[in-house]
Amino acid sequence: MAANHCSNICFLLLLLLSHFNLGKSQLQLNYYSQSCPKAEEIIKQQVIKLYNEHGNTAVSWVRNLFHDCIVKSCDASLLLTTVRGVVSEQTSGRSFGMRNFKFVNTIKAAVEEECPLTVSCADIVALSARDGIVMLGGPSIEMKTGRRDSKESYATVVEDFIPNHNDSISLVLSRFQSIGIDVEATVALLGAHSVGRVHCTNMVQRLYPDVDKTMDLAQAEYLKRRCPTPNPDPKVVQYSRNDQITPMIIDNNYYKNILQHKGLLTVDEELATDPITSPYVIKMAADNEYFHQQFSRAIILLSENNPITGDQGEIRKDCRYVNAN
Known part of the structure; x- marks a missing residue:
């Protein structure tokens, strides 16, 4: 009886663990190789262009990755603006000093022109950070893609995830x-x-x-x-x-x-x-x-923290709004 009880608990734990790791395992290198083969190159060229015009954008892309991914999931919830019941995570005090969000839309528009409703805003956050790091003299990083976008903002819990600059x-x-x-x-x-x-x-x-x-x-x-x-x-x-x-x-x-x-x-x-x-x-x-x-x-x-993948979430047409809006 005790053995059966242990077996049931162990099975449930394995099930929970597999569910936790499922999204991460579904990310892959060159995820868009068939659906939008030029996607990563378009993002890279936009990052380079924006860096040459506004050098500080590269720093913004790195900060965007941190602020998006540490709060619940790498799902572009950070990019949602305040509209029709949605309160933007950007309104949090933890987002003080963040800027250049409008240029994320510039990158997204270039990708949408090539492949409508194919490349997620979450992957644009991740890939722009990767390419921004290179522009800032940092290492070249192989980054998996396949994230999907959140349909909700987590503005009410941002401070539960992002440490304050004065925290221990x-x-x-x-x-x-x-x-x-x-x-x-x-x-x-x-x-x-x-x-x-x-x-x-x-x-x-x-x-x-x-x-x-x-x-x-x-x-x-x-x-x-x-x-x-x-x-x-x-x-x-x-x-x-x-x-x-x-x-x-x-x-x-x-x-x-x-x-x-x-x-x-x-x-x-x-x-x-x-x-x-x-x-x-x-x-x-x-x-x-x-x-x-x-x-x-x-x-x-x-960048691989708890991503939304598969049939979850959506691919936003505009990174500022869920598609219903």
């Missing part, structure tokens, strides 16, 4: 581990902080009323010049680059900086000093190739 490294690690991203990969993913910028509103708590004792003093003085008030207007674009040496290259300078206590955010400082993460930080600071290898692995793990 232990909380950040637990959030990533909950979607299958291990410590080493998490350290590598945070290396995306090597590009882009941080708005003053997200770091003034480390400068006022007193400078965070863990911060390098020369760095603090520089940041005070960039952020001269403890209450910056969020509508005024006041910021500092994460990396002043190679601000638009995904490289290991980020790790070198945080080991010198020059990180901008609390999580940057804790990443360099926490005994769980610091060994990886030291190794990545010393070896850019190792960092790129782990960054590639982390991006793949992130």
Whole structure:
């Protein structure tokens, strides 16, 4: 009797596990080779064109991947706009500073012209991030496709998934581990902080009323010049680059900086000093190739988080709206 009971439970557990992994297993390389063979090249050319016209778009594509995939699924729910009962995830405070969403529509329109209602917005998020990483001097990553698009927004739970810039490294690690991203990969993913910028509103708590004792003093003085008030207007674009040496290259300078206590955010400082993460930080600071290898692995793990596949979801015609709208 006990053996039968165990057998039933084990069977149910295997069933749940297989269901969890089903979407991931249905992703494949060159998914559109028959249905839209030019899709990946069209996306790549659009990413290059947009980068040449607006360099910061490449950083946006990387951030889009993180914000989309960590919340429930890699399903382009991030791209839904607020309309007819849908509240956009972009309205969350976690989305502060995100931009260039309109250029996702530019990429989508180019793909739609070639293959109507064939390529998902979720795959455009993933592939534009992959190609954006290359434009930013990062590694070339083989990325599977076959994702479908969500029919709903998850605006009400965004903050349950995306850590705040002031959260502890232990909380950040637990959030990533909950979607299958291990410590080493998490350290590598945070290396995306090597590009882009941080708005003053997200770091003034480390400068006022007193400078965070863990911060390098020369760095603090520089940041005070960039952020001269403890209450910056969020509508005024006041910021500092994460990396002043190679601000638009995904490289290991980020790790070198945080080991010198020059990180901008609390999580940057804790990443360099926490005994769980610091060994990886030291190794990545010393070896850019190792960092790129782990960054590639982390991006793949992130991009394959719980995708919608098969007959689920839909292929949106316009990334901003579910097809019913």
